[in-house]
Amino acid sequence: MKNLILIAPPGAGKGTQAKMLCKKYNLVHISIGDLLRSQTDLNESLKEKIKKGVLIDDNIIFELLKNRLNKDDIKNGFILDGFPRNLNQAIGLENIIKNIDVVIYLEVPKKELENRIIGRIICSNCGHVYNSLIEKLRPTNNDICDICNSKLEKRIDDTLEVFEKRYDTYIKETQPVLEFYKKQEKLYTINLLDKDEIFNEIVRILK
Numbered sequence: 477m478k479n480l481i482l483i484a485p486p487g488a489g490k491g492t493q494a495k496m497l498c499k500k501y502n503l504v505h506i507s508i509g510d511l512l513r514s515q516t517d518l519n520e521s522l523k524e525k526i527k528k529g530v531l532i533d534d535n536i537i538f539e540l541l542k543n544r545l546n547k548d549d550i551k552n553g554f555i556l557d558g559f560p561r562n563l564n565q566a567i568g569l570e571n572i573i574k575n576i577d578v579v580i581y582l583e584v585p586k587k588e589l590e591n592r593i594i595g596r597i598i599c600s601n602c603g604h605v606y607n608s609l610i611e612k613l614r615p616t617n618n619d620i621c622d623i624c625n626s627k628l629e630k631r632i633d634d635t636l637e638v639f640e641k642r643y644d645t646y647i648k649e650t651q652p653v654l655e656f657y658k659k660q661e662k663l664y665t666i667n668l669l670d671k672d673e674i675f676n677e678i679v680r681i682l683k
């Protein structure tokens with residue numbers, strides 16, 4: 477059993493890594509973003525905050541997370557994706573679950589992240605992700621999915637304004653979290669860009 481935390485700026489591809497790792501090690505992927513987005517009963521002011529990229533109150537996230545970590549399916553291990561985002565959350569997490577084994581930090585230059593997010597377009601049907609700003613990720617026809625011919629869409633919160641705000645907050649708040657796990661000797665920093673290289677490096681670390 478392995479319990480992992482993946483820390484990375486928005487657009488670093490931690491969702492992709494999480495999926496690959498879940499498959500290889502049979503782990504459960506717990507994404508705070510998905511947990512929040514899937515709460516259809518969220519009130520309007522919360523939805524508005526998510527849309528604007530404002531960080532959500534820690535207590536709401538703890539509640540969602542506590543419920544999720546109480547489920548039986550995490551017994552084989554899990555990957556926490558997008559959490560903890562600040563020191564308060566890191567400390568609070570210790571009260572919910574003690575046995576975090578490894579913390580992986582994906583380091584990516586800001587301009588690279590900006591292109592990945594601003595150009596991101598997603599198939600409304602099969603969920604395949606393309607990018608209009610990155611040559612090898614462009615769809616053959618502008619707004620149409622190569623795989624299923626459905627319409628491609630931008631996510632509502634993938635704007636430059638939201639990106640800048642998220643990135644600045646991210647840098648300011650993440651540093652203390654990295655220090656926190658460094659002291660516990662659980663932190664591994666990876667500064668590679670290719671997703672297969674990153675994946676191989678994580679596999680090496682987990683060994």
Ligand SMILES: [Zn+2]
Pocket residue numbers: 599600601602603604621622623624625626
């Ligand atoms: Zn598609």
